Each structure stands twice: as C-alpha cells, then as structure tokens.
Amino acid sequence: MGEAIVVTSGKGGVGKTTTSANLGTALAIMGKKVCMVDTDIGLRNLDVVMGLENRIIYDLIDVAEGRCRVNQALIKDKRFDELYMLPAAQTKDKNDITPDQVRQIIESLKPDFDYIIIDCPAGIEQGFRNAIAGATQAIVVTTPENAAVRDADRVIGLLEKSHFPSPKLIINRIRPNMMKNGDMLEIEDICQVLAIDLIGIVPDDEYVIKAANSGEPTVMNVNSKAAIAYRNIARRILGETVPLSQLEEKSGMFRKVKKFLGMG
C-alpha cells in the first residue's frame, strides 16, 4: 500500500506545484513507483511543469464522474517508467468534485504505487478539503516571508484539526545572502513559530524557473542547488537521515562556532 502525501501551503505562489513535481520525480529517480495527482481543478499547472500537457486525454473529474477508469486517466512520464500523473480538469472548478470522490480515487491508486503526491491548490476552501481528503501525510510549503508563514500556520491548524498528527515543513526560496544580512526571516524563527518538523530547505534557484518553463523538473539537473535540496527531501521521506543541505549546514556550523566563541 502506498503512502499519500499532500503538498499544501495556504498561500499561492510559494512553490507547491514545483515541490510536488520535484519530489515526485526525485522519488521516481530513487526507484519508487510514484503517482502525482493535481487537485488544482480549473487552474492546473502540474502537467505544464512536468511537460506532459499534450498527453492529457482524461482528467480527475472524468474519473470522478465515471467517464473513464482511473488507469485510463493516468499519464506515464516520458522520462521514467515508474512515474505517473493524474491531471486536474481545466474547464471545471473545485466544487465539481467532493472530498469523498477524491478519497476514493486516491484509495484506488494506493495498491499500485509506493507514493502518491497530491498537489493542493492555494486557499483553504473546497479545493483544500478535496486535496487533503485522501492523504495520510502532509507537507506544508512556505517561503521566508511573513505572509507565507502566517498562511502556513493557518493551514497547519486546519491539518491538525483534520487529524494529520505531524505535518512536515519545507521552507522554499531561501536566499542565503538576504538571510545572513537579516533581510529575510531566519529558518530558526520560522520553525519556532510553526513548531512542526522541518523536512527540508530549498534555496532560491533561477534554474527552477527555467526548468519549469521547459517542462523538465529541476531535480534532473544535478548542478542545481535546488535539485540537491529536493533529492535530500525525497531521501528524508524514504526514512534516511540526511543533514540539511549545504547552505544551512555552513551557516549552522558557523553560527555554532560563533556561539561557542561568545560572539553569537
């Protein structure tokens, strides 16, 4: 039985879809059988980021309304044999499907996959409730901005109420220089407010934009710092103990030394 993980954030534009695409791909690179499900009905993006837009025949709503079987709607990735995605409908909206229908679809996928990554739409309304319905684990994505942290906090509250005992946190789009100068929220401060387990930090990387535009997930490029961060997160999902990626490790060590010398 596979594990269904929902990627959510509350605020839009913090990188849910990018994170979903990259975690899905990274888990596939590590030999897992993965299905990504886009629940952002009406504003689907995951297919674009994955470069699979032109292969869509059926979508989530078609499955929910019985126009096709779930296997017919799955799109196999062009790069990996064990990576699939279930696209959202573009012509409908979030109210055209119910949490129960999504839960049934996710349940029907579980026996065939190791991981099901559910890309959640922004907001906390019906779309959010649909996305979390079938999931057993949640990853909350935020960026080092007050607004994003505020919304992440709201979403964590809702997740805890919906019986997700321990959601995990990804801090996305970190600019190490700004953080060092104190122009950006510190990782420690964010973790202190949100008080959930940090599963990874991802540096802001221009390559992510380039990759999304060309339909190639960032993790494919081993030279990208963000790619390394995403691979590390995937390894942590698999249960490995991986130290936080280098930008953090360096500053963390540096800070510890400074503290030790009484300068911090």
Place this chain on the structure above:
Amino acid sequence: MAGKSYVTIKGIKEGLVFLLDDQCEFVTLLDELNTKLDKHEQQFTGPIVHIFIKLGSRQVEEEDKERIRSILRRQGNLLIQSIESDPPAIDPNVKLAPSLHTMTGIIRSGQTVEYSGHLLLLGDVNPGGTIKCSGDVFILGALRGAVHAGTEGNVDAIIAASLMKPTQLRIADIISRPPDEWTSAEPWMEYAFLRDGTMAIDKMTSLNRQRKEVMQFKGV
C-alpha cells in the same frame, strides 16, 4: 404548624421518601419530623417500610444524620435505606472569583479560544490567533497573536506572557497596538495592565504592588 410544611412524605414502590426542606433551620426540621411521626403513629406500625431521606441541597455532618436516624428509629418498622443530599450546587459566588483553566497547545492563525474565567496557556499564541477571556490571561510561551482580557469590562484584568510580542492587546474596552505604541522584547516575563485607562507593560514581579494581595508565607 402554620404555613409551609418542612417535611413531605411521598410513597414510592420501594417504600417512603421523606423530602426534608433545605432552607429552614435544622432544629425546626427535626421538630417537625418528630411531630409528623407522632401524628401518623398508627400508619407507621405494621410491616417494615423502607425509608429514603432526601435533604435537598442541605449538606449535613454525620452527627446530624445520626439525629435524623434516632428520631425515625422510634418507629420500629421504619428501616432507613439512605440519607442523601443533592451534589453541591454551583455557588453563584464562583462567578465572582473565576477559576483558573489550564490549556495546552499552540493557538495558530485563524483559531480563537474563548473562556469565561482566568486562562493559563501552556504554549504559544501565533500571529492571527486570538484569546478572548473574561478574566486574566497567563501565557507560558510566546504571545505573538492577539489577546483580549477582561472581555466583560473588568479593567483590572491582566495579560501575562513569557515572551510579549503581541499583534494586539485588549483589556476591557482599551485597545493597544504594539509595536506602534510600545515594543517589548525583554527576556523576562511581563504583563500588560491598564494604568489610568491606557495600556502599560511591566515585569511580572511588579504585579503584587498593583494588586496588593496579602500573601501568607509559612515558615520562618
């Protein structure tokens, strides 16, 4: 016996229920019990009758229960099954001195806690989270959200927090907006209170000067 009767006797399937008035003097009650038994002497002879005594809201000592028993024992056929009082009712005075309620957890953005009385939170209040409380609020943790103490107009209510970084504080109908009006990032515990109708912050140890509660210390 003029006026109200203090002892009511009711028959039930199992025997007799004695409903004793809970407002009158206990002595009056015993007197009337005696009179009643004398009056109905004939009825209380014969086969054994089970007696259930209900004292209403009156709480009595074992000694007084014994006095009731001894009166009833005069009638050989009365077997006392129980002497009961209602569980102590909620005293209306409790409202004047609200109890302290303890809560554990993080109050996150969008979550609101409302409580009538004093509240002790073991955890944080995050930005966007709210506590509304008719009494005092004590937070063992960081206060980054909004707290309204003394919601029913109590201007003596206080708000205390280990880390005082609220987005908004209210006591009674006074609203204060840090950091526009004041800031605090002191490493010790502080509390907010109303001084002449405006919000003020002080360290926790100053509270007893304001409240002037008598503390009784034991020991030397």
